[in-house]
Amino acid sequence: MMRPPLNRRDALRAAGLAALPAGALAQPAWPNRTIQIVVAYAAGGTGDLFARLVAERLRGPLGVNVVVENRSGAAGAIGTQAVARAAPDGYTLLLGQAPEIAIAKSFVPNLPYDPARDLAPVALIGNAALALVVNASTPYASVADLVAAARERPGQMTFASSGTGTPGHFAAETLALRTGTRMVHVPYRGAGPALTDLLGGHVDFFFSGMPAAIPHVREGKLRLLAVSTARRTPGSPETPTVAEGGIPDFDFSLWGGLFAPAGTPPAAIERLNTEVNTILRDPQMRGRLVQEGSDVQETTPAEFTGFVGREVAKYARVIEATGVKPE
Structure with a gap:
């Protein structure tokens, strides 16, 4: 039995579908399953607080469950390495902080990951x-x-x-x-x-x-x-x-922000950044962070990347100047 000829709209739709990359039709929209935020330290710290405050508020706008997992050990290296090696699909994130991101680069010998190469900054959450x-x-x-x-x-x-x-x-x-x-x-x-x-x-x-x-x-x-x-x-x-x-240019803080594995789709990073900044605008969230001694500032992924780079450079100078060595 012969099929009826396609009308113009159907023909254009068929042509458009044929032009999509192979496998594109089988890829569901992001996100469609649970997102995990890894904290590289035990529960109860500043970074853990940042992660849980954001995870709770991301569930609604993203429409999926967002869970926090504490993977402590080796001064943050275990949890950070796990995220650095995770699939870059937007479903595994890190609540990164100064020790494992900015300090470890110049302080820890044989670091099993490179923060600049293996992780993509998403958004700053707090700077306490x-x-x-x-x-x-x-x-x-x-x-x-x-x-x-x-x-x-x-x-x-x-x-x-x-x-x-x-x-x-x-x-x-x-x-x-x-x-x-x-x-x-x-x-x-x-x-x-x-x-x-x-x-x-x-x-x-x-x-x-x-x-x-x-x-x-x-x-x-x-x-x-x-x-x-x-x-x-x-x-x-x-x-x-x-x-x-009386000590000029003195600036140290307990900051924390979201990072994704390098190679995570830019659309997922931008969406996460938008949602985190929306959360930070909420008066209740802002009040809670201020109560914890944190400064609250919105950042784009590029701005957060710049912030992290400045922190890495600062600690490299501090480590060299003080001569502190790992135990």
């Missing part, structure tokens, strides 16, 4: 200040007081960190370098143990994440001397910066 805190029983009321005491006791002033090679560690080493003082680094496995010893009077100061430190400040157990970022944080506008305390 570090809180320079001391025990409230000490006489220190400012950065100048702390530095003066360090000069009076060379080699005796101690500072805690959440671990060697973390932003807080490099912030303290930079403070010592810029002021010409000798201070002793006491590394801990996370902010919790570091704060415990600071509260107990066993170390002199700590560049802590704001969310972990502020409750103790409010209880009168710790004193907040300054924040580590270039400008004052919206969550504590009355607190001066370390730069205002």
Whole structure:
């Protein structure tokens, strides 16, 4: 039986379909299944908070489930490498932070991934200040007081960190370098143990994440001397910066943003970027991030790429200047 001839509309449609690349008709639109955001550290940290706040709000506009998976170990290298080697299809993302993205490049020997080559920046989510805190029983009321005491006791002033090679560690080493003082680094496995010893009077100061430190400040157990970022944080506008305390060009933070495996389709990256920026405009979301001591700024993928590049270059300079080596 002969088929009737095609009308003009059907003929054009058939010609258009024939012109599509092989297999294009079988490819469903993105996204159509669960998206996974990998956090390269244990639950409860700043990056984990960023990931969960965004994941919860991405589900509606994307129409799929968005889950967070914590893959900790090797100072963030295990989770980061897993995403770097994942299929570049938009379904596996990384909540990347300074240690595994900006610091590791110059600090970790034989790094099993290259952040610039293997990962594509999508959007900055938060840029949280570090809180320079001391025990409230000490006489220190400012950065100048702390530095003066360090000069009076060379080699005796101690500072805690959440671990060697973390932003807080490099912030303290930079403070010592810029002021010409000798201070002793006491590394801990996370902010919790570091704060415990600071509260107990066993170390002199700590560049802590704001969310972990502020409750103790409010209880009168710790004193907040300054924040580590270039400008004052919206969550504590009355607190001066370390730069205002006499250390110019001082800028360290706990930032976090979304990354995708290199080669992820640009359309997926642009869509994710658009949705994240829409989330950041929400007053409730913005208020929550500010409460956590974070600055909130929207970025395009290109702007976030530039930000990451500047952070990589900054830490390369800091690592060389301070001479800090991995443990």
